[in-house]
Amino acid sequence: MIGMDWDKIRVFYAVAEAGSFTHAGESLSLSQSAVSRQVSSLEESLQTPLFHRHARGLMLTEAGEVLHRTAREIYAKLNMAQGLIQESRERPKGPLRITTTIAFGSVWLAPRLKEFLEANPDIEVTLMLSDNELDLSMRQADVALRMTPPTQPDLIQRRLMTLHYHVFAAPSYLVEHGTPDALEDLDNHRLIVFGDEARLALPNLNWLLQAGCAEGCRRKAFLKVNSTFGIFRAVQNGIGIGALPHYLNDQTGNLVQILPEVNGPEVDLFFVYPEELRHSHRVALFRAFIARKTEDLAGS
Structure with missing residues (x-):
């Protein structure tokens, strides 16, 4: 790179991630002054500041944000390359970052991971639960289990x-409030629904x-929650x-399950991963594992 060398970018990236020279120095085993000199040297070579320096800490400038995004992409690709190289050995090895929704990941996926982890001890699994979709093309995760294509x-x-989707209540609720026999009876019950901030599609x-x-009629919600897992716990x-x-x-x-004749929306579950991981053994192993487990769920 013109005007830049890898050592300085490495130090800059550590500072941008840590938010301070001191914490970056600890992760790099360098002194605070050495880290500061490397960043200042990079700024001089680029002829532009990369950080706003405040008493409360560091903040990236516009140019710093551009370089930070680029450095993050480089590190993501290097990590992917390292994983693919490690996989060239007989036994799949390396990181596998899996993302899905909080409800599906907590209640369904997490309990099943023991089998996969024990069968593949050299695969380092990280489960990233969020109702916001992580960007797989930017390598925020390797694979995703998503409710939308x-x-x-x-x-x-x-x-x-x-x-x-079906309608559920806890036994304790039904003892106190009675069991609705028809949809019209829901007018007199406490309904828990999604809030406006819910991101489930x-x-x-x-x-x-x-x-x-x-x-034209619409019932009033008793409680609004912004996630499926939150609704589940409230109903429980x-x-x-x-x-x-x-x-x-x-x-x-x-x-x-109440009103068993009533069926709600149907939502497809997808296994998603980037094109560049098409030949990853880790992804293939996990894809086959999830396919087997979801066949069991679909049949239940």
């Missing part, structure tokens, strides 16, 4: 199964507020009635 052209997808997200209502604790994917109760068995 990807729109980016450089991502490979495989549909795994369909998640079915469900069709007709809060269908429970309108199901069985007269045209007897706060009210909620619509949930079937796998949640399959896992716990402590809820009662």
Whole structure:
């Protein structure tokens, strides 16, 4: 790179990630003054400041943000290359970062990972749970289990199964408030639904507020929550009635399905990964593992 060398970029990246010369120095085993000199030298060669220096810490300038994004991409590709090289040995080895929603990851996926980890002890798994989609093309994660198909052209997808939504309540709620026998009875019950901040891409997200209502009618929510897992925990604790994917109760068995003839939205589950990991043994192993496990879930 013109005007830049790798050692200085490495130091700059550590500072940008850590937010201070001191913490970057600790991670690099360098003194604070040595880190500061390297960054200043890089700024001089580029003829532009990369950080705003404040008493409370460091903040990237516009130029610093551009270089930080580029350095992060370089590190992500280097990590991927390292993993692919390690996989050239007989036994798959290296990091595998998996992302999915908080509910699916906590309740369904995490309990099943023991089998995969024990069968592949050299694969270093990180489970990243978020209802916000991480950017696989920017290598924020290696593979994703998503409830919506990807729109980016450089991502490979495989549909795994369909998640079915039903209506559930806790036994304690039904003892206190009674069991609705028809959709119209929901007018007199406490409904737990998604809040406006919910990021799950469900069709007709809060269908429970309108199901069985007269045209134009809409029930009032008793509680709004911004995630499926939050609704699940609220229903478990007897706060009210909620619509949930079937796998949640399959896992716990402590809820009662009410109005069994009522079916909510159907959501497809996809296995997604970047095109550049098409030949990764780690990804292939995990893809086969998840395919087997979701076949069991689909059949339950």
